[in-house]
Amino acid sequence: MTNVHAPMQQSKLQNYNSTRGAEAYKADYKNKLHRKWSDKRERALLTRYFARIGKVGTILDLPCGHGRLSDFLKERCETLIEGDWSFTMVSLNQRDNGRDRRSYVRASALEIPLPDRSVDVVVSFRLSHHLETQELRERHLRELFRVARKHVVVTWFSATSLKNLLRQVRVKLAGKRPKNVLRNGRVRELANEAGFVQELAKPLFLVGSGHVLGLYTRK
Numbered sequence: 001m002t003n004v005h006a007p008m009q010q011s012k013l014q015n016y017n018s019t020r021g022a023e024a025y026k027a028d029y030k031n032k033l034h035r036k037w038s039d040k041r042e043r044a045l046l047t048r049y050f051a052r053i054g055k056v057g058t059i060l061d062l063p064c065g066h067g068r069l070s071d072f073l074k075e076r077c078e079t080l081i082e083g084d085w086s087f088t089m090v091s092l093n094q095r096d097n098g099r100d101r102r103s104y105v106r107a108s109a110l111e112i113p114l115p116d117r118s119v120d121v122v123v124s125f126r127l128s129h130h131l132e133t134q135e136l137r138e139r140h141l142r143e144l145f146r147v148a149r150k151h152v153v154v155t156w157f158s159a160t161s162l163k164n165l166l167r168q169v170r171v172k173l174a175g176k177r178p179k180n181v182l183r184n185g186r187v188r189e190l191a192n193e194a195g196f197v198q199e200l201a202k203p204l205f206l207v208g209s210g211h212v213l214g215l216y217t218r219k
Contacts, residue, residue, distance in 0.1 A: 013085075022088040026066040034208075041204055042125070042213065043072060046153070049200060049215045050076050053151050056120035060147065062109045063127055067093035073123065074101060081119065083107040110139050117149040129157035129180045129211070137182055138190060145194035145216070152196065152216040156182040161203065161210035179210065191216045 015021035029035045046069070059073050062083040070093065074080045082097075083105045084090050094104050107113050109127055122144045131137045137156070144152045158164060159181040170176040188198050196216040204211040 017086040017088055019088055022066060022086065022092050025089075026068075026092065029068055038204060038209065039068065042069075045202055045204075045213050046072065049153055049213075052199065052215070053121060056150065058119040059121045059123060060112075060114070060119045061123045061125075062107060062112065063089070063124070064093055065089050067097045069123070069125070070097045070102070077101075077120070079103065081105065083109075083112075085109070110136060110143060112143045112147050114147045116146055118147050120149050121151045121153065122148040124152075124154045126155055126211070128155060128182060131180055134182075137180065138186075141187065141190045142194065145191060145196055148196075148216075148218065150218055152191075153213070154216070155204075155211050155213050156187060157210045158203065158212045159183045161212070162207060163210035181210070184212065184214075187214060195219050 029039055053076075055076055057078045058081065059077040059079075060081045060083060061069060061073055062081075063086075064070065064082040064084050066089055067082060070080065070082065078101065080102045081104075082090065082093050082102055084093070085106070085108050087106055090104050090106055094102075105113070109124055124140070124144055128137050128140055131140060141154065144154055157179055160183065164179050164181055167176060167179050171178050184201055187201075191198055196218050198214060199217050200215040201212050203209070204213060
């Protein structure tokens with residue numbers, strides 16, 4: 001695996017791959033109210049999306065983290081593949097969730113070690129906004145579309161969200177760091193190039209979050 005994540009902040013990578021960082025990330029979703037709200041909303045949208053998708057043979061969850069969505073996804077497929085760049089996250093996930101109809105792999109979502117169209121559904125949550133360049137964010141999407149046989153479910157930080165528009169003001173006035181964003185139109189273009197159509201693209205929240213959850217289906 002090449003160091004394709006090099007443009008990401010090294011401090012983030014080190015923390016994400018550490019035992020302390022992995023355990024803290026897991027604890028956030030148990031203890032922090034905004035994390036609980038976002039988790040509830042994501043599950044509600046996923047329930048709606050999988051009502052369209054139906055039960056499938058294989059799902060790849062990348063990055064899977066500590067397995068926050070593992071049980072939800074396992075109910076909707078015969079085999080769940082849990083993948084993450086962090087060895088620690090993969091180990092924590094396996095420790096908590098076991099191997100019942102699950103397999104685990106250390107992998108980057110920018111270099112997925114699977115053949116074209118090798119899994120029915122690819123799910124990729126909360127990675128895009130950590131990728132520091134437009135090139136990497138688009139590469140991420142292309143990899144998801146490449147390995148998906150039927151559907152892709154992915155999140156990104158919307159360039160037109162209220163949260164990003166407010167951040168742009170702070171960038172100009174206070175020198176804040178810009179968000180790592182994508183435009184919905186560009187995501188649709190990349191999907192179309194790969195042979196997919198956008199079925200749904202719903203914001204996580206209209207206020208307080210700039211994330212969008214998209215569902216794409218192969219034509």
